Amino acid sequence: GAGVSQSPRYKVAKRGQDVALRCDPISGHVSLFWYQQALGQGPEFLTYFQNEAQLDKSGLPSDRFFAERPEGSVSTLKIQRTQQEDSAVYLCASSALTGGVDNQPQHFGDGTRLSIL
């Protein structure tokens, strides 16, 4: 399909394990965003890439969270030593142009639901 693809759709991990979440953005999209969504709340910004450059990581909750986009397309969000409070849906979005004043809409994947036991 032509949309944003995220995998896995569901992930269950034990507390203390490391997890990696993958995002395949829409082909050619320059901007890529990661969000965290807790149950019943709106998404919260985690980090932003423009091509391979991570321009903003101010929303990452701790140094256990790490994101990369080495070739400017696929991105991976990694969480080390997972904690129960990391349980959430992790959403990836991409947009066509740089995320400045163009106000291009963001296209979202269906997310990865992460459950930490």
Add this chain to the structure above:
Amino acid sequence: DAKTTQPNSMESNEEEPVHLPCNHSTISGTDYIHWYRQLPSQGPEYVIHGLTSNVNNRMASLAIAEDRKSSTLILHRATLRDAAVYYCILRDSNYQLIWGAGTKLIIKP
């Protein structure tokens, strides 16, 4: 960041118009008003956005007050598939979308 205020939930009958309000009294001159919706177990979906003038697209209409302190998303003929959480978001030249809790729209058959 400028904030938005939306009702927690609204109900509407199928095949009737729906007006979803949003207050944004602290909006600045460069803030765009964006609307997204999120169906159950799916990622958010872009609906519409505008700056000053009313906007129409195939999904909805956006009516913006003259002072820009409020706006209304209009679904002209609601269907059961429109049941979702609707988010009103202000976005300036920054790339971030700052989300509130949204309005849960319930469509009654």
